[in-house]
Amino acid sequence: MASKAKIAVLGASGYTGSECVRLLLRHPHVTIAALTAERRAGQEMRDVFPQFSPYPLPRLVPLDGMDWAREKLDLVFCALPHATTQKVVKDLLARAPQTKVVDLSADFRLSPAAYARWYGHEHQAPELQEEAVYGLVEVYRAEIKKARLVANPGCYTTCAQLALIPLLTANAIDSDEIVIDAKSGMTGAGRSAKEAMLFSEVSEGFNAYDVGHHRHMAELDQEFSKAAGRDVIVTFTPHLVPMNRGILSTIYVRGTGGRSAEDFQAILSKAYAEEAFVHVLPLGEVPHTRHVRGSNMTFIGVTKDRVAGRAIIGAALDNLVKGASGQAVQNMNLMLGLPETTGLDQVALFP
Amino acid sequence: MASKAKIAVLGASGYTGSECVRLLLRHPHVTIAALTAERRAGQEMRDVFPQFSPYPLPRLVPLDGMDWAREKLDLVFCALPHATTQKVVKDLLARAPQTKVVDLSADFRLSPAAYARWYGHEHQAPELQEEAVYGLVEVYRAEIKKARLVANPGCYTTCAQLALIPLLTANAIDSDEIVIDAKSGMTGAGRSAKEAMLFSEVSEGFNAYDVGHHRHMAELDQEFSKAAGRDVIVTFTPHLVPMNRGILSTIYVRGTGGRSAEDFQAILSKAYAEEAFVHVLPLGEVPHTRHVRGSNMTFIGVTKDRVAGRAIIGAALDNLVKGASGQAVQNMNLMLGLPETTGLDQVALFP
């Protein structure tokens, strides 16, 4: 690439937006050309996120201050709230059809039918919904390379899919018996000021939430069913951990045809042998969220259960990196024809 | 009770020992007559736990400085490490047969057969093993009232049993399909200095441990099988949460004979209607560990799963109180003929 790609981050005052900025600031082949925020429009990025104080960055502008055609952006990260995104992306691509988009919201992740069923309202950009490619790189790499619009997967769902897709594809586990007990750090809940997210409401405590009806299930249903070649409905329970970053999924599975933990470990190891960002641990080792913090890495570990035929699979990633903005940059690299790992080589920050 | 009961706490330099002291200091009908510790023997309790600095307490003595016969103790809390306890209790009861004992270790929880199978060595006090009553008050209240030696249940197992025993007794759930995903605060790991327990190794991270082979399973097997009237083996995975206190068990069950979440909630509500320390939440509400912190309370909540016939049950308690020393005091009250709730009326400390 002769010159640097021009990038914008829409919704730069939230955690996934600022995480895109963190990663892009050190990316050798891009330049941050625009940052948007509504409530904080007109402010400097350092007023919103003081960690960026030493770095030159464009001032925050409101979305309607963006002239998509004139900006000639190569790629836009869209880190806006779910449901408001679809209209923004439609406008953007209408005015600047050559610009590429990685959308971090849930708006383009589902098929039109699934979207209608789960959200109960009409999609405002159904033709883009058809066009959008689901951005789980390890599964859809080829399609992503050619895509104009990529729907970046959710954090919980990335974690569960990386652990389960190869096993479902291989028909190695009973798809009616999957229990996913997921635990997330607090940045997964976003940056809006809510009483339940205050430090003192969260610290020194633990709880489940949205039990039985978390919206991420739609995405899991869709992708697991595709992988298994049949309808898959899993049990999924999210929990909140008093920590900033990280998701751990503890997944309970039963083998088919006598398959056991050893087989699962072998299937996963083979599936990810060439992947830069998925690391399968030796049988019996368990992943910790702390060992992937700040990196784009996913750790997966398989352990035998004492109940015959059952296994327990752990998967850990940083919800803001591989679960959001890191995966988004990984998608960007593919879409711009750059080496997939560019700008994503940061080793986990432990402790 | 005319005069105050004379109580000793063996192993007062650990967390369950100090928690006994905290509760006993405000108990109106007992006096703390002796405290033991080995490594810290000779020191004041305030040197080991400065929070006791304002209160008069006996100096720490080593175990072999105790003259059981002469002390004329009414009751002893034994908060010593697993395996070393059985010999101590044997000696104590040989010399002071009228003294009562609440043992907080695992040494007297299992039947002789189960003990041999799980620990692989001979028990040093098999006749006491036979005599010991399992101290889950809500199940064994009548036996505890007459007991001389009570084996206080483990923290993980108290939490899971309170949620499941009434359902297993009622034959309401499939006992082959139980998954217990348990999460514990760090005090559950004790106070010995280990690298893995350092603040910086634990904070801002989450992980499972002892997957597939945690020793608490023996206790669950025994008590669940008794309740169900058949052999029950559950899947149980413990995790560590970066918080001091609290256990949350997320339990996945399938109803028998068309029974569902509503039925489970009704069975549990009825079972605990008269219990002071088990509180069943309305259907669909989830328990948080923070809402029982420092209290002897257990919160249980039942939620429907979207997978037909399945439900998700949450149970939360403070591992050092209802999961250890609070339950021990509850046992003591029964054994000494005192009202069961005496000294245990502390409301949860939130935040």
Next chain:
Amino acid sequence: MASKAKIAVLGASGYTGSECVRLLLRHPHVTIAALTAERRAGQEMRDVFPQFSPYPLPRLVPLDGMDWAREKLDLVFCALPHATTQKVVKDLLARAPQTKVVDLSADFRLSPAAYARWYGHEHQAPELQEEAVYGLVEVYRAEIKKARLVANPGCYTTCAQLALIPLLTANAIDSDEIVIDAKSGMTGAGRSAKEAMLFSEVSEGFNAYDVGHHRHMAELDQEFSKAAGRDVIVTFTPHLVPMNRGILSTIYVRGTGGRSAEDFQAILSKAYAEEAFVHVLPLGEVPHTRHVRGSNMTFIGVTKDRVAGRAIIGAALDNLVKGASGQAVQNMNLMLGLPETTGLDQVALFP
């Protein structure tokens, strides 16, 4: 006391309000007759604070639903926001002059002159401002016993005053050279939903705030000047610690007339020898907030500095107990003629 005193808590949906409820629930001589909250009016206390779920409590009502005359309350805890309180207390005492009030806001802590200077607007109940007694029990016990309206001190200021008032009274330190570096847990910032108080904004970080102009300085100026018999202006810097409860003040002082750390320790020990809730540590020991958590205790420790003539004094308390609601109950006990320590005997919860 023949019958139980009837108590109301105004502003029961905040942390100091709920902490009053926690303490009053176990107080043997009072009954909670009414609880108010505006935004949450009509809800049960358990909806706002699930830890109270097992206990019967009155439903939350709005302030204007209270008929002060008819309620015949013995005492009201006023845990309302600063500035809105003065009108409420004025109305209340106009309609129910026999009711006693402990106000936890800053509204009645300052003299009329100081209030005008610091807040820049007129007080709405100047006659009550004159009547109000400053509720630092260890200093104003006699006046509090006879008071109808007590202004409960702030958390930072209680901590600093307990450490410094005896030294200023004794003229033992240079009152021009006092530096108070204070650190508070997050409950000190209240329960309103603000971005800066979110878990992820606070956890794993540390900072000062309101440097050079914190409003608590007015209270310090007033009380320190009274104690010293001359104008005292201290340097005071508050910080936020990623923990729920606790204040630690590290105070730098210089002795007068050759007085040193030993003298300060002796003066403080003597001043608090008979006090139930102030505990002076041996010279050279430092207080930890964790050792007073959940209790009404204050720990004070004096250490020699290596700079000749200087000493470093540490003081620790729980900002919600001795720094707010515990001290309020202590005041209530005095105002109702009850033993001062009733209901406040809870030992610190550590860990």
Next chain:
Amino acid sequence: MASKAKIAVLGASGYTGSECVRLLLRHPHVTIAALTAERRAGQEMRDVFPQFSPYPLPRLVPLDGMDWAREKLDLVFCALPHATTQKVVKDLLARAPQTKVVDLSADFRLSPAAYARWYGHEHQAPELQEEAVYGLVEVYRAEIKKARLVANPGCYTTCAQLALIPLLTANAIDSDEIVIDAKSGMTGAGRSAKEAMLFSEVSEGFNAYDVGHHRHMAELDQEFSKAAGRDVIVTFTPHLVPMNRGILSTIYVRGTGGRSAEDFQAILSKAYAEEAFVHVLPLGEVPHTRHVRGSNMTFIGVTKDRVAGRAIIGAALDNLVKGASGQAVQNMNLMLGLPETTGLDQVALFP
């Protein structure tokens, strides 16, 4: 540089050692040739720090397995315990005189006289003590470029020096009136297993330690006195914050000759205008440790005190990066003739 420099990290099983590895793994001009550890010798780095699992690294060897002459190392990071280091460095440089050394211990930071006074025993390599250059880059850059042995400054002292050295050099503050109230995250206490460092002993609490006699004072005395051109003795109190990384120093100073906060801010801004890793905030803004986490950046902020002529200066850095391993890599870059910022461009990880 044509080929990559060969680097070893001695003491790779501690936090400063692993932090060197984290930074070096992504450094374009070095290769990690050897890692030592005593207790963990023979193990893979991934067994000691699982976050390195995906990366190829040399196996841990004991110190006495290193053949310094044959290894032909370009530079060695010495992250060994204080006091054991001096002998190791002496041996190393005797056998491989061309190898350069950055020592992260305290062994070479003090002048011979100061070392004798503070440690009370003889130094084992007095000639190297003379040779060693103190590695505070912003002050000693020219000397470091020519040095063979650099003594990397301590974390507390780096933080306080960066804030105060320009003011002392400019004679802008009264050097008899400096109070440094410092707060550190727990990694500053190292990775050895001690009861006082356990998660449950630390979390949800705050305290000072080593009040009046912390060994880092020697380093402050020496460097402050050099800068001021007269003997300087400061008051310094360290505290422990329940967080992993970060130091915040709150520094109380009094201006000389009518100088005030504005002057201090101007002096500091000018001093660091060209520095990559020191960022001076606008007057009145306060630094947070969270905004430098994981980066090599130092933030400094100056605020007016309400006491005339006094100011409060805050300085924040990551104790493991700018306070240890990041500064060590910065030193390495200078010593190897590389651009000073190479490999240190990582933006802070927030949240």
